[in-house]
Amino acid sequence: MFCVIYSFTVKPNLEKDFVKGWTGLTQLIYKHEGSLGSRLHQKSDNEYIAYAQWPLKATWKNSGNNLPEQANNFRKLMKESCTKIQTEMELPVTVDLLVLN
Secondary structure, X not given: OEEEEEEEEEOXXXXXXXXXXXXHHHHHHHHHHOOOEEEEEEEEOOEEEEEEEEOOHHHXXXXXXXXXXXXXXXXXXXXXXXXXXXXXXXXXXXXXXXXXX
């Protein structure tokens, strides 16, 4: 398994737009690109951290070509609501003790 950590700095008063864009895009990536899912965390009023899981680093690196046109709308919404979008870390999983209920 492979994980990626992203950070986002969201413009004031655009938090709802950001979450809508992130959620829609993430759902499409899961459905069409082989992602294992993602979690979004709020660090402060305008800072968010996302954690995405992938079966392999290659799956993540090669993703993006199978998304429907609708993904562009969600990407645009995210980009317009953020001042910064950054990939913070690319991490292979060494031990996985996360329990899903």
